[in-house]
Amino acid sequence: xxxxxxxxxxxxxxxxxxxxxxxxxxxxxxxxxxxxxxxxxxxxxxxxxxxxxxxxxxxxxxxxxxxxxxxxxxxxxxxxxxxxxxxxxxxxxxxxxxxxxxxxxxxxxxxxxxxxxxxxxxxxxxxxxxxxxxxxxxxxxxxxxxxxxxxxxxxxxxxxxx
Numbered sequence: 463x464x465x466x467x468x469x470x471x472x473x474x475x476x477x478x479x480x481x482x483x484x485x486x487x488x489x490x491x492x493x494x495x496x497x498x499x500x501x502x503x504x505x506x507x508x509x510x511x512x513x514x515x516x517x518x519x520x521x522x523x524x525x526x527x528x529x530x531x532x533x534x535x536x537x538x539x540x541x542x543x544x545x546x547x548x549x550x551x552x553x554x555x556x557x558x559x560x561x562x563x564x565x566x567x568x569x570x571x572x573x574x575x576x577x578x579x580x581x582x583x584x585x586x587x588x589x590x591x592x593x594x595x596x597x598x599x600x601x602x603x604x605x606x607x608x609x610x611x612x613x614x615x616x617x618x619x620x621x622x623x624x
Contacts, residue, residue, distance in 0.1 A: 463551060464488065467597040467610040467619075469496035469559070469579025472523065473504045474601035480624050481600055481609050482511050490514070490611070494546070496579035496597070497521025497559030502529055509536040519546045521559035521579060547573075551614045561596070568592040574617070577610075584608050584621055595619060 466485045471478055485493070491514030498521035499505045509516060519542045520529065531541045545567065546557040556573040558564055564578030568589035575593045582605050584598035598608035598621070607624040 463492070463614045464490045465492045465494060465550070465555075465612045465614065466490050467494050467496070467557075467577050467595070467612055468600045469577075469597050469609075470498045470521070470582055470599040470601055470603065471495070471500070471504065471508075472498055472599070472601035472603055473500040474603075474607075475504065475507060477600050477602055477607045477624055478504070478508055479511070480607075481622075482508070484622065485512070485514075488611075492550075493517070494548070494555070494557050494577055495519070496557050496577050498523040498579060499529060500524065501527050502533060505529070505534065505539065506536065509539050512538065514538065515540065517546050517548060517557070518542065519544065519558045553614045553617070555612075564594055564596075565589065568594045575612070575619075584610075586619070593617075593619070597621070600624075 495518040548555040556567045557577040582599035585596040597610035
């Protein structure tokens with residue numbers, strides 16, 4: 463199973479649509495979003511144009527713009543305020559927005575992989591037996607527009623540059 467990993471979309475609908483086109487073409491039906499969607503209309507657009515499930519942890523810009531869990535009511539969007547946890551194919555995935563929180567999660571050694579955002583910079587490192595991954599910024603702010611693809615069977619991660 464393949465999962466699209468995104469973060470820091472910051473209302474960039476053009477980049478969101480490019481990423482969705484790739485995911486839909488590859489029949490990828492799960493997205494993990496590590497925060498900073500920015501506003502509800504952008505999340506609505508993402509939800510409406512993606513046929514799969516979207517797991518979202520909220521970020522600091524989401525909070526600044528009033529995007530809260532209680533305001534999000536889309537059938538395919540599952541919201542986690544700070545830390546998201548998924549188990550797919552016996553593969554434990556943690557995700558959040560902030561790097562320090564992600565490092566704390568990785569140090570607990572209960573996840574196979576932890577994703578995070580916030581820095582807008584793609585990053586990969588290992589902490590104990592946990593991979594710690596930042597897919598970069600889909601919006602392309604401060605760095606190139608990037609997202610990641612996780613293969614849960616092989617545990618390989620690929621970075622896509624738009």
